[in-house]
Amino acid sequence: MVDEKNNANIISETHTWANVLAKNSRHFINSSDANNQHKLKNELRKSITTGLINRVHIYRLNEDGAIEYFSSYNKNHTFPAIGDKIGKISQLRTVHFEEDYIELIVEITDDERLLGYLFIQSSLLEKQAFIKQLIYIALAFLLFTNLVVFAVSTWLFNKITQPMATLIDDVEQISQSKNYQLELASQPYKELDILAKNINILLRRTHKYIDKIIDEQQYSVFQKQALEHRLNTRTEALKESNQELLSTLEKLHEFQGQLVETEKMASLGDMVAGIAHEINTPIGLGVTASSLLADRLHEIKFAFENKTLKSSQLKKFLMDGDENALIILRNLERAANLISSFKKVAVDQSSAESRTFNVNTLINEVLLTLSTKIRTAKIDILINCPDALYINSKPGAINQILINLILNSIHHAFDGIDNGKVTITIAILAGQLHINYKDNGTGIEESMRSKIFEPFTTTKRGSGGSGLGMHLVYNLVTQALDGYITVEEAPTHGVSFDITFPVAIPATEEK
Structure with missing residues (x-):
């Protein structure tokens, strides 16, 4: 991936130099001065300031359309000369890679008129050597930086961890002893001192919270004991109430049985009242008829003793007596029937047979x-x-x-x-x-x-x-x-x- 990126950079830079050099070469190709070839070579030497370019060839297009060699640039005299690339113009229009270099040919134009061609060869080794040098420098700087950071961190670690270790030991001691009334000492660093103060605040709050929990537990135990005492008292009272309730219930059942019997007697009393009312009528009529019959009998007896008794009076007495006797008989029979019915009903109610x-x-x-x-x-x-x-x-x-x-x-x-x-x-x-x-x-x-x-x-x-x-x-x-x-x-x-x-x-x- 790094090589591809580097190659892309070299290609881009090669294109840029090729275009710049082609533009600078137009004047020398168009001029008719006989020393233009030499001047162009000097110009190329002055213009090329990078070690990336190995060689440059300038080819001119004659009036008859033939292409001829015009001028060139060689990186140094140790580089051997190379043959012209006139026969490879069409092939080198795009970048051509070799093992250690790339080649490229671009057109030299003036107002869209083709003047010739520029061949450029760029080294791949130069860029790679520069990159390797940069990598070595970066690695050396990184190693040096790591050494410095390690030394500084070791010093800071030894400087900072000692109070932190002391702080940790104090916290562990407080945690093991569960004595939250202890406080941490002041620390030499501001941040650690703030941490110690906050831990001291937390310890004080923890101590207050534990005291509060202990008080609540003691109060809860007291409440529980009071509740148990109250519960026992109410349980005893409930037992007594249940016993009283059972006794009351038994009495209620007895009372209910008595009420049922009373209801029976009440219905029997209703019948007695009804029978008494019913019997009162025929008995009253019988008493009235017998009283009337006694009065008539007294009158007949008085007339008989005074010898004033008349046949019509005797006949009327006999007729009235017969009627009164029938009235007395009917009402006595009715009363007897009522008494008989009541007797049967009363006997049936009083007997479960x-x-x-x-x-x-x-x-x-x-x-x-x-x-x-x-x-x-x-x-x-x-x-x-x-x-x-x-x-x-x-x-x-x-x-x-x-x-x-x-x-x-x-x-x-x-x-x-x-x-x-x-x-x-x-x-x-x-x-x-x-x-x-x-x-x-x-x-x-x-x-x-x-x-x-x-x-x-x-x-x-x-x-x-x-x-x-x-x-x-x-x-x-x-x-x-x-x-x-x-x-x-x-x-x-x-x-x-x-x-x-x-x-x-x-x-x-x-x-």
């Missing part, structure tokens, strides 16, 4: 005991039940379920609604009794429907509702009767309860 009974009769007895409330609420109850359906089950649980469902409709579904309607459908299928209880009341809100069977769930909070009626129904169905109950909105309006539980069908139905 299973027996064989007619389902239709059981439902009618329940309706009879609730007749006052049903009539006051102005609702119609439609019963769809086979007349001859006998089963063996627990009638007390069933009539308690029906009582609570009817009372729940009266108190909640038909509140503010006249002409309410309740439909009770009974069916027996595969040893299971299906009861569908449906009313056309206000229905149950979606938020209440999912927890209607939970205890103390009521929409009448603060208005006399205990929230245990439907919970009692759920317990009777699932526990006493071993069945299940579901609730859903009725297809039109109101609510629908589906109750299913297993029953036994007796071999011979009671008549």
Whole structure:
């Protein structure tokens, strides 16, 4: 790569000298002076100041077009003469390389008129020798410079590294001892002294930071101990609270059982109040009729004793007495039926025993005991039940379920609604009794429907509702009767309860 670059420089320089010399030769070729050849040779010797050019030939173009030798230049007398290059003009128009030199022929012109040719030969050895000399000088200078730099760097190294080594040793000692209260001594050089001061600042900050961390750790330990103490205290308090809560929960379960029993007695009390009201009417009518009959009997007795008794008076007494006796009999029979129905219902509710009974009769007895409330609420109850359906089950649980469902409709579904309607459908299928209880009341809100069977769930909070009626129904169905109950909105309006539980069908139905 270096040789190519050097050759390119020699070629460029050869072209430049060839053009300059050709231009300087025009005057001598055009002149008719006989000494022009000698003058041109002297001119070439004076003009060529470089050792690059070995030889120069000047060839003149005669009027007849022939080319003849005119003048020349030779670097020194030791160079042997060479033959003319007239026969190689066309070949040497471009640079021609030989082993130690290059050759080139250029035209000599004057206003685009060809006067002749200039042949120039440049040495390759001269430039290469000069370049080698420069390289040797550069290498020698580089070696000298390296020696000087090495000597200076060694001196500077010995001068500078000693305090730096001392500084490093001090830093290592501080690092190993972890005593960040120590400080580095002042340094002889400004830069090292600034570094030492900054390291001292860093050491002081590190010492403060470590002290801060130690204080925070001690505070954290203190906080942890306080937290553990507080946690232990609260754990003990929580244990005591849990124990109290368990005790309260047990009492609550007992109280809930008592409330359920109270709910049963409350529904029984409602029946007692209804029965008392129903019995009061026929008993009152019977008392009134018997009192009227006693008055008439006293009048007849007084007329008979005074011998003023008339046949018409006796006839009227007999007719009134017969009517009053019939009134007394009908009302006493009605009261007896009411007492009998209440007795059956009360006995069933107080007993968990299973027996064989007619389902239709059981439902009618329940309706009879609730007749006052049903009539006051102005609702119609439609019963769809086979007349001859006998089963063996627990009638007390069933009539308690029906009582609570009817009372729940009266108190909640038909509140503010006249002409309410309740439909009770009974069916027996595969040893299971299906009861569908449906009313056309206000229905149950979606938020209440999912927890209607939970205890103390009521929409009448603060208005006399205990929230245990439907919970009692759920317990009777699932526990006493071993069945299940579901609730859903009725297809039109109101609510629908589906109750299913297993029953036994007796071999011979009671008549």
